[in-house]
Amino acid sequence: MMNTVNEITPGSCDLLCVVGARPNFMKIAPIMAALAEHAPRMRVSLLHTGQHYDAVMNHQYFDALGIPAPSINLEVGSGSHAQQTAEVMRRFEPALDASGARAALVVGDVNSTLACALVAAKRGLPVIHVEAGLRSFDRAMPEEINRILTDRISDLLFTSERGARDNLLKEGIPEQAIHFVGNVMIDTLRQNLGRAVPFRQTVAPEERARCDVAENNYAVLTLHRPSNVDDPAALRRLLETLNEASERIPILFTLHPRTRAMIEKFELMPLLKRARIVLLPPLGYLEMLGLMKDARMVLTDSGGIQEETTALGIPCVTLRDSTERPITVEEGTNVLAGTDRIDILRAVDAILSYGGKTGRIPQYWDGAAAVRIAHVVRDWAENGYKA
Structure with a gap:
């Protein structure tokens, strides 16, 4: 206690x-x-x-x-x-x-x-x-x-x-x-990578079957920034774009409590339920690490996840117009796509076509x-x- x-x-x-x-x-x-x-x-x-x-x-x-x-x-x-x-x-x-x-x-x-x-x-x-x-x-x-x-x-x-x-x-x-x-976050990632929970233990079998989720054949999505989730029009545009992205690759959406509340408040949940998107609750660190480790790509507005994906060598599409972690773009696997539909889908298609940026591990990570x-x-x- x-x-x-x-x-x-x-x-x-x-x-x-x-x-x-x-x-x-x-x-x-x-x-x-x-x-x-x-x-x-x-x-x-x-x-x-x-x-x-x-x-x-x-x-x-x-x-x-x-x-x-x-x-x-x-x-x-x-x-x-x-x-x-x-x-x-x-x-x-x-x-x-x-x-x-x-x-x-x-x-x-x-x-x-x-x-x-x-x-x-x-x-x-x-x-x-x-x-x-x-x-x-x-x-x-x-x-x-x-x-x-x-x-x-x-x-x-x-x-x-x-x-x-x-x-x-x-x-x-x-x-x-x-x-x-x-980067101390990378200390934690390296220390725990061998303990990461496999995605199959996090995603229910029926959901994996419904969305055709397999190792290295899914995207992980997180959204929580106020600029993305607090405005109903902005949130609707993003979810509609992500719906389109899910036609290309299944998406595992870990729902932040505040994001879920906004989606429900603006009555946007039907958009997600008719897409190839698996809704997941907030996850523990080892579960989230397992999802990212086995993903084809990550779509996010989180600063920390931009760093973790660079350390893992997993392509990252950042759904923001700016980042406080520019090294993940300059040296890592991160692409700053913003929130425009065309730019997001172009970044997704690039990863699916040729694997996206390979990047490198920054100094002292x-x-x-x-x-x-x-x-x-x-x-x-x-x-x-x-x-």
Whole structure:
């Protein structure tokens, strides 16, 4: 059972690591393990803000990835971006004070990342940001605001690709604060690839038969960005396009709860039920990894999945006009197709015709990013938490 705010042991840690949503879990797992091994003198605690609050899914990820149980769950839950950020800040401050932490470590770009970084900075504590410097240059994306502001108030910034350093330097971040370590999400992928659940165990036999799903003969689809799912006209256009794509290749659609709610709200579910599309619930990490590993292609608006498909060598069609992970396009298997019907179908046809981009694995996506982080954090702490 996760503790409440009132059950924190005073002065219980040196470094308080924060997670808030499922994309964070894949990033924090190797970091916690590397800190335990390479910085054993540091007292490290984990705090979950509860931004993603599905208890079953949370436990699936924690158990699958071997993440230690959080010392505390703030149980913030859903809300608008402003409400959620404010509530995380309100609940995080007493937890941070009670922990006695000398620094806070945040990952990624969700609302919890910015909220906890702000509180720590205002309390005069150093902030460590893992996955710093990524930019889509699209400020209509709430995550872009989170990324920019978190980086501005961070003291140690760990980057996953070389281009991120250039972004940070242009924004006035001191060079000595930036450390290129690689991609911790790929640490998790490499550590768990042999444990991935085969797609046949995830997709029911009758659905495989109905849609002619076979290994390397299906596409995986994820959608959750507000720009894609919150507007009924935009969502309808996308689903109609994906209907057409399913005539070329069967699609396994893992439905985010919010996406399902929007599809039902706008009465668009009939579009999916008459297509060669298998609807799946939100999946655990190992199940999703198994789907992607055996897929012909992945269609997504997720940033993390763009990285995972590049590491797996699986062609990816990104259903967005911009990406904060340009290395997946420049070096990896990702194609930025946008949301136009013709462009999406052209990208799908290219993969079916000649296999799409082969790509290459970017530098330091080698499974050792978390170890590099642990070494820097250990030396930094031994130097009195000074750069």
